[in-house]
Amino acid sequence: MLQLDLLIAVPALAAVACAIAGRVLPSFPKWIALLALLAQAALMFALAPVGLYSGARIEGALWGAFGSMWSTSLDGLSTPLMLLTIFIGLAAVIVSWDVKDRPGAFFALLLALQAALTAVFIADNLVLFYVGWESVLIPMYFIIGGWGSSNRRHAATKYLLYSFAAGAIMLFGVILAIAESGGTARISEITAASAGMSTPSLVFWLFTIAFLVKIPAVPFHTWLPDAHTEAPTAGSIVLAGVLLKMGGYGLMRIAVPFAPSAFGQARIALMVLGLVGIVYGAAMALVQTDLKRLVAYSSVSHMGFVILAIAVATPDAMGAALVAMVSHGFVAGLLFLLVGSLYARTHTRELSRFGGLGRVMPIWGVAFPFGALASLGLPGLSGFPGEFATVLESFRAFGWWTAFGTIGLVLAAAYNLRAVRSSVQGPVGEFTSLPDLGVRETSLVVAFSVGIVALGIQPMLLLNVAEKALLSLSKVAGGGM
Amino acid sequence: MSAVLLLSLQIGPALIGALFALAFDAFDRRATAVASAAIGLLISGGFGLWAGVTAAGATAFDVLRVGGAFSTVPGLIAILAAVALVGGWNEFVGRPGGGSSAALVGLAAVASAAVAQSFDLLMLIVALETAAAAGYALVADARTRRADESAVKYFVQGAIATGLLVMGLAVLVGGFVPSGSYGELAAVFEKPSMPLAALAGALLILAALAFKSSLVPFHSWAPDAYETARPEVAAFLAAGPKLGAMGAMALFMMLVASGPLADRIIVVMAVIAGLSVIVGSLGALRQRTYTRMLGYAGVAQAGYALIGALVLNPAVAVFFAATYAIATTGTFLAATAFRQVRPGWDGSIQGLTGMGRRHRVLAVSVTLLLVSLAGIPPLLGFWGKFQVFAGAITLSGQMFIVSGNALMGWTYALLAVAGIVGSVVSLTYYGSVLQALFLEDSLDLQKDDADESFDVEAHSGDSPATRVVALTALAVFVLGLVPLFLGASSLILPFTVR
Numbered sequence: 001m002l003q004l005d006l007l008i009a010v011p012a013l014a015a016v017a018c019a020i021a022g023r024v025l026p027s028f029p030k031w032i033a034l035l036a037l038l039a040q041a042a043l044m045f046a047l048a049p050v051g052l053y054s055g056a057r058i059e060g061a062l063w064g065a066f067g068s069m070w071s072t073s074l075d076g077l078s079t080p081l082m083l084l085t086i087f088i089g090l091a092a093v094i095v096s097w098d099v100k101d102r103p104g105a106f107f108a109l110l111l112a113l114q115a116a117l118t119a120v121f122i123a124d125n126l127v128l129f130y131v132g133w134e135s136v137l138i139p140m141y142f143i144i145g146g147w148g149s150s151n152r153r154h155a156a157t158k159y160l161l162y163s164f165a166a167g168a169i170m171l172f173g174v175i176l177a178i179a180e181s182g183g184t185a186r187i188s189e190i191t192a193a194s195a196g197m198s199t200p201s202l203v204f205w206l207f208t209i210a211f212l213v214k215i216p217a218v219p220f221h222t223w224l225p226d227a228h229t230e231a232p233t234a235g236s237i238v239l240a241g242v243l244l245k246m247g248g249y250g251l252m253r254i255a256v257p258f259a260p261s262a263f264g265q266a267r268i269a270l271m272v273l274g275l276v277g278i279v280y281g282a283a284m285a286l287v288q289t290d291l292k293r294l295v296a297y298s299s300v301s302h303m304g305f306v307i308l309a310i311a312v313a314t315p316d317a318m319g320a321a322l323v324a325m326v327s328h329g330f331v332a333g334l335l336f337l338l339v340g341s342l343y344a345r346t347h348t349r350e351l352s353r354f355g356g357l358g359r360v361m362p363i364w365g366v367a368f369p370f371g372a373l374a375s376l377g378l379p380g381l382s383g384f385p386g387e388f389a390t391v392l393e394s395f396r397a398f399g400w401w402t403a404f405g406t407i408g409l410v411l412a413a414a415y416n417l418r419a420v421r422s423s424v425q426g427p428v429g430e431f432t433s434l435p436d437l438g439v440r441e442t443s444l445v446v447a448f449s450v451g452i453v454a455l456g457i458q459p460m461l462l463l464n465v466a467e468k469a470l471l472s473l474s475k476v477a478g479g480g481m
Numbered sequence: 482m483s484a485v486l487l488l489s490l491q492i493g494p495a496l497i498g499a500l501f502a503l504a505f506d507a508f509d510r511r512a513t514a515v516a517s518a519a520i521g522l523l524i525s526g527g528f529g530l531w532a533g534v535t536a537a538g539a540t541a542f543d544v545l546r547v548g549g550a551f552s553t554v555p556g557l558i559a560i561l562a563a564v565a566l567v568g569g570w571n572e573f574v575g576r577p578g579g580g581s582s583a584a585l586v587g588l589a590a591v592a593s594a595a596v597a598q599s600f601d602l603l604m605l606i607v608a609l610e611t612a613a614a615a616g617y618a619l620v621a622d623a624r625t626r627r628a629d630e631s632a633v634k635y636f637v638q639g640a641i642a643t644g645l646l647v648m649g650l651a652v653l654v655g656g657f658v659p660s661g662s663y664g665e666l667a668a669v670f671e672k673p674s675m676p677l678a679a680l681a682g683a684l685l686i687l688a689a690l691a692f693k694s695s696l697v698p699f700h701s702w703a704p705d706a707y708e709t710a711r712p713e714v715a716a717f718l719a720a721g722p723k724l725g726a727m728g729a730m731a732l733f734m735m736l737v738a739s740g741p742l743a744d745r746i747i748v749v750m751a752v753i754a755g756l757s758v759i760v761g762s763l764g765a766l767r768q769r770t771y772t773r774m775l776g777y778a779g780v781a782q783a784g785y786a787l788i789g790a791l792v793l794n795p796a797v798a799v800f801f802a803a804t805y806a807i808a809t810t811g812t813f814l815a816a817t818a819f820r821q822v823r824p825g826w827d828g829s830i831q832g833l834t835g836m837g838r839r840h841r842v843l844a845v846s847v848t849l850l851l852v853s854l855a856g857i858p859p860l861l862g863f864w865g866k867f868q869v870f871a872g873a874i875t876l877s878g879q880m881f882i883v884s885g886n887a888l889m890g891w892t893y894a895l896l897a898v899a900g901i902v903g904s905v906v907s908l909t910y911y912g913s914v915l916q917a918l919f920l921e922d923s924l925d926l927q928k929d930d931a932d933e934s935f936d937v938e939a940h941s942g943d944s945p946a947t948r949v950v951a952l953t954a955l956a957v958f959v960l961g962l963v964p965l966f967l968g969a970s971s972l973i974l975p976f977t978v979r
Contacts, residue, residue, distance in 0.1 A: 069965045105841075127867075131858040131965065138852055145920040146837075153920045157912060164857070164908050168901045171870065179875040198882060 001050065003043045004060035004072040007082070008118050010039050011089075015111035022104010029107035033093045036111055040118070041086050052079055055468035059124065069131070071186060073124035076469030077252060080322060080462050081245055082121045084329045087451070088241035089114045091444055092234035095337055099147070099232075106147060113139040113238060120246050126185045129254070130174050134167050136243065140227075140235065147232040149343075155230035162223040166213035173206030177258055191257040191476070204262035207255040208270075214247030215303045217273040218280050225284075228296035229349075233340025236292070240299050240332035245325045248306045252318065256310070256477045263313075264478055270311035271398055277304025278408035285415040291342070292349045294419055295335045298375055301408055302328045302387075308405060309390040313477040317393035318470045319463045324386030326462060327374075327455055331383055334371040334448035338364060341441050342423075345434045351419065356428030361436040365424045367445045372416040374452045377409060382455035484539035487532055487547045488598075492591055494524035495559050499587030506580025514580025515566055515573045518587045522563035529556020529594075530975070538979030543662065544604040545595060549979030550799050554728045555594030557803055558721040561810045562590035565720075568814040568949030569713025571821070582622050586717050589615035593721045596693075597728030597799075602650050602661040602686070605729060609646065609693060612722050613639050619718060620710045631705035638702045642692035649685030652678055667736040675742050683737040683746060690733065693726035694783045697756040704764070704776030707813070708828075712772060712820070713946070716813035719779055720806035727786045727802035731795035732978065738793060744889060747791055751892045754791060757784030758903040765910040770828050772816050774910055778854065779809065781903050785869050788896045792872030796976040803976065804853070804865035804957075811850040811953030818843050818946035830917050837919035843947045844918045846954035851911040853957045856904045860961040864972060866904060873897040 014036030021028035044052075052058055052074060060072030074082065092110055099106050116139065119132025137160060145156035178185050180203065181193040197203060213220040228236050256263045281300030288294040302324065309321035342357075342364065343349055358365030374381040377388065387409070394402040437445065455462065463470075498521015505514035533553025540546050566573060566583055573579040592612035599605040617639065621632035650661075657679055658665045670679065688699065695703035707715040738746045761781030768774035782805045789798030819826050819833060822840050826832050837844040853862035877893035880886045964971055 068968050127969070128965065131863075134858045134863075138848075138857060141915075142919060145916070153916060156920060157916065160912060161905070161908060164855075165905045168905045171867070172874065172897065172901060175867075175871045175874045176878070178871070179878055 001047065001058050002061040003046055004058065004074060004122055005070070007040055007043050007122060008072070008115050010043070011036050011111045011118065012115035015108045015115065018108040018111055019104050022102070022108070026100075026103050029104045030093065030097055030099075033107040033111055034090070037086060037090045037093055037114065040114070041090070044083060044086060047074065053465050055465065057469075060122070069125050069127045069185065071124045071128070072122045073188070074122055076466035077322070077473065078121045078249070079465055080326050081242075081249055082118065084245070084326050085114070085117050085121060085242050087447075088238055088329060088333055091241075091333055091337065091448070092237050094440055094444055095237065095340065096232070096234040097440060101147065106143070109139040109143050110234060110238075113143070117242055117246070121249065124187050126174050126178060126187055126190065126254075129187065130167075130171065133170070133246065134164075136246070137163050137167070140239070140243070143235040144227055144231045148230040148235065149232075150230075151226070152230045155226035159223050159227040162213060162220070166210040166220070169206055170210035173203055173210070176206065177203050187254065194258050194260060194476075197259060200259035201262040201265070204255055204259035204266060207250065207258065208266070211247040211250040211255060212273065212307075214250070215244055215307060216247070216300065217304070217307055218277045218300065221277070221281075221300050224300060225293050225296045228299065228336070229290065229292045233336060233344070236336040236340060237333045240296070240336055241329040244299060244303055245329060248303070248310065248321060248325050251307075251310050252321065252473060256313070257473065260476050260478060267311045267313065270307055271394070271401065274304045274306075274308030274311055275401065275404045277301065277307060278405050279304075279411070282408045282411035282415060286411055286418065289351050290349045291351050291354070291419060291423065292336070292339045294351070294415060295332065295339055298335075298412070298415065299328065299332055301412060302332070302375070302383075304408065305387045305390045305405070308394050309386075312390070312393045312397045313474055314393055314397070315471050315474040316389055317397075318474050319466065320386045320389035320393060322386075322466055322470070323382075323455065323459045323462055324390060327382035327386050327452070330448055330451045330455065331371060331374045334367070334445065334452070335375065337441070337444060337448070338368050338371060341437060346431055351422045354423040354429050354431065355426040356424075357431070357434075358424040359428060360431060360434050363437045363442055363445070367437070367449075368424055369420045370449060370452075372420045374456070376412045376416040380453070380456050382452045382459075384456055385459040482536065484541035484547050487528075487536060487539070487552070488541040488545055490528040491525055491532065491547065491552060491555050492594070494521045494528070495562075495587050495591050497521055498524075499584040499591070502580050502584035502587060506578065506584065509577075511574045511580045515570065515583040518580075518583040519563045519566040522559045522566070522587055522590060525591075526556045526559030526563060529553065529559055532556070533975040540600055544601040545598045546600045547598065550728065550796060550976045551598045551978075553975040554597040554724060554799055554803070557806065558594045558597070558724055559590050561720050561724075561806055562586050562717050564810055564949055564953065565713055565717035565814065568716065568946045569711070569817055570945045572711060572713050572817060578622075582619065582714065585615050585619050585622070586714070589619065589717065590721055593725030596722075596725035599729060600663045602654060602658070602663075602666070606646055606650060609689070609726075609729075610643060612725065613643075613693070616706075616718055616722060619714050620706045622714065623709055623711045625709065628709040631702070631709045635702040635706045638692065638699070642689045642699065645685045645692075646689035649682045649689065652682030652685065656682070663732070663736055667739065670737045670740040670742065673741060675740060680742050680745060683733075683742075684749060686733065687730065687746070687750060690726050690730040691753060691787075694723050694730060694786065695780050696753050696783050696787060697760045697780065700757065700760070700780045700783075703779060704768075704773050707776035707779070708770060708773040712813050712816035715772060716810045716817070719775065719813055720810045723779070723783065724799075724802045724806040727783070727790070728795070728799050730787070731790040731798035734790045735793050735795050735978075744886075747889065748892055750787060750791055751896055754784045754787035754896060755899045757781060757787065758899045762903045762906040762910075766906065768910070769830060771819075771830050771833065771914065772813065772828065774830065774914075775809070775812055778907060778910060779805075781907065782809075782854070784903070785866060785900055788873055788900055789869040791893075791896065792869070792876055794872055795978050796973050797868045797872050800973045800976045801865035801869050804861045807953060808850045808853045808862055808957055811950050811957070812847065812854070814946055814953070815843065815847045815850070815950045818944060818950055821944045821946055830913055833914065833917040834921050836917070838921070840947070842951055846947075846951045847918065848915055849954040849958055850950075851914055853961070855908045855911045857908075858961070859965060861957045862961075864961065864964050864969065866900070868969070868973065870897050870900055873900065
């Protein structure tokens with residue numbers, strides 16, 4: 001299917017168009033970006049008739065042959081994340097509609113980022129995957145560094161060095177995996193030949209360390225609070241909404257299937273990392289005084305559930321990981337959108353300076369508690385099914401150790417409700433009149449909310465698409481001990 | 482096409498152009514002089530690249546090879562020399578003697594190309610010394626006190642390298658290969674029993690080549706020379722001669738590291754490669770001056786190229802060196818462009834603050850070049866590093882598993898680790914330039930407004946330096962996309978040794 005190749009090509013070419021158009025007319029680039037993302041969405045929906053949404057695996061048409069690195073595929077595992085990427089990308093463009101500072105460069109970077117992310121999710125070639133993975137770095141570096149808030153230089157540099165160091169370790173893994181499987185770089189072929197690897201543990205950890213930095217797991221997470229907090233709103237939305245998912249996707253697509261035996265030995269370690277992330281992230285979120293930093297730390301906690309679920313590796317747990325990732329994309333996207341719009345109006349993120357915003361900004365005052373409830377895992381909203389199933393499955397596999405994870409759930413309720421109490425409720429703080437969310441922001445909030453409710457009530461929407469891929473993945477991984 | 486004709490087409494136009502440049506310069510027709518040197522180089526370069534893709538390997542006059550890598554590398558060196566001349570057009574044309582400088586660049590390009598083409602020890606020495614002599618003169622050509630000093634330093638250290646080279650030659654030619662031809666050299670080293678004297682001879686010649694490619698411990702001249710030379714001259718000196726020397730080194734390595742002494746030679750050179758990466762990276766981290774930082778970064782980059790040579794696949798080493806040379810020419814020319822748009826620039830990285838906002842094309846181009854040098858995909862530099870590391874890691878696995886040679890296995894594994902750690906560190910020092918260009922703090926912006934030197938900034942769009950920098954950046958970007966579609970070997974093909 002040529003559509004797959006176009007999925008990468010469209011935003012990439014549009015990025016060039018944006019950079020040029022920005023010099024001609026500053027209002028062009030945002031329209032180009034919007035059209036490019038809508039085109040991406042159309043391409044995805046055009047794949048419905050060939051069975052993408054009932055579990056088929058579809059391969060790209062272009063250049064499959066003669067040693068080319070360009071081979072792409074979409075299956076049940078990548079489709080939900082690809083849809084999420086497009087949704088978040090659209091949200092990022094719309095939320096940046098008013099960017100006045102070098103709009104050509106800004107939207108070009110956003111589109112370059114989109115192309116790179118797309119390449120990560122649909123690559124069927126390890127080198128293309130790596131190229132996409134690393135190509136994310138530079139656009140995000142400049143988005144944070146060029147349009148971020150006060151401490152952006154430090155945050156952008158830290159992000160760049162952390163990610164590049166992790167990527168360099170992965171490059172080792174990429175080369176080793178290709179060498180071990182007789183020179184092929186096709187992800188599907190390496191997976192098929194995984195039994196013949198002579199150093200599976202080395203391959204597994206070289207990849208897994210890079211993925212754990214991206215997710216992020218706790219000892220490797222320190223880039224995240226800075227980057228998320230200092231990034232402009234669009235940057236935060238894409239960072240939390242999609243970039244973190246690269247790590248989870250990498251584990252499920254590459255690390256586990258490439259070296260299932262090593263994964264079997266590493267499961268306990270991954271479980272511990274997941275649990276530590278859940279508790280540590282939640283505890284840190286509880287003590288933040290900066291609202292954006294609070295949301296950032298909550299990401300660490302939520303992604304901890306994803307690591308835990310992958311460590312369990314039953315089909316249900318893998319499904320839970322996928323649902324939790326998509327859910328976190330919606331919830332964190334919504335929360336960063338709301339925090340960003342608040343920051344744009346008040347130029348502060350200090351929780352103590354807010355209060356009574358429910359009365360000052362009624363729409364914001366409804367939307368934020370909704371996002372907080374989704375984040376704390378209220379049944380019926382998208383945060384619930386993924387994390388609940390994770391705890392359940394993990395209890396079956398690891399027993400009472402899972403109890404630590406429930407501490408995270410309790411803390412999630414605490415930090416989310418604390419955020420709501422000190423911003424939305426209580427006496428009106430120093431901001432007595434603020435313009436409420438505009439039409440554009442409100443419609444984005446509605447779109448996010450629809451996603452959150454739909455996934456919360458009917459997670460099978462997503463799991464039906466992914467079922468086949470998840471079953472075969474968990475069979476490879478030897479799920480459930 | 483006969484080898485002699487091909488060689489004449491590759492070398493002739495550049496030499497004739499250089500001679501014309503000298504003649505025109507004598508009559509102070511500087512623009513004509515620089516133009517004739519550049520045109521000669523471009524024609525030579527075009528023939529070289531064309532022959533690199535199409536021609537079969539052949540030997541001319543028994544001493545110089547053509548075809549494959551032996552045409553591509555000379556072609557690329559000539560093109561990069563022409564790029565430096567065109568990019569530095571205003572500078573070459575704008576001062577007395579600029580035409581003869583251009584002629585020197587042309588001569589240095591021909592000599593550096595001959596270094597890479599040499600298939601004979603005596604030819605290698607003649608070519609290396611010609612390139613070096615032109616290099617000393619070009620550094621001193623900046624006519625500042627510091628440039629004189631570093632030219633003398635370069636010269637003195639170069640003289641020692643020449644000494645090593647002559648001694649190595651004496652050992653090898655006197656003791657083993659009377660004709661000096663590479664073909665016989667390889668046969669000698671493959672014999673099962675080799676006296677250690679041959680090892681010493683090979684290492685002496687490798688040490689001299691290490692000097693030319695600025696490898697540790699023979700590197701200390703390079704940062705000084707590149708910092709004090711005129712940036713448009715350094716743009717060529719840091720790229721062309723290094724590419725030539727790396728080509729010679731990769732070829733020589735393949736010849737001598739084949740017999741019973743192979744392991745010893747490789748271990749010694751591996752230490753040099755590892756040290757170059759470490760010392761170059763640490764040195765670059767400490768620099769505050771843009772061109773000096775690039776000089777130290779070049780030491781680390783030479784280390785990667787040597788890793789490629791140690792993989793014993795000359796194509797990999799030379800391809801990497803080529804990716805380095807293209808980007809490096811651009812980054813040094815950028816210093817020329819910076820000076821043009823900001824005449825008060827003191828050469829420091831900090832002094833580039835705010836360029837991203839004021840001179841966008843230039844700043845974006847430099848960003849692409851530096852990111853390519855750091856080895857981030859999908860730019861050209863990534864594919865060079867990818868090939869080098871892939872070679873080292875694969876060979877390490879083969880040594881461990883197939884040959885059961887743990888020493889060599891660890892050697893290659895550690896080289897790959899050093900290389901990968903080095904490229905992470907490289908992002909710190911290349912990144913410091915990106916920070917200065919784009920990530921200015923509000924504090925810096927206030928300083929900008931207060932700083933009067935900014936008011937006199939010229940518009941960058943119309944200078945040839947900026948255009949040429951943008952062109953090299955475009956090349957690095959577009960060529961980086963090629964392997965994605967046509968396979969990893971597509972760009973290496975012209976660099977194979979035929």
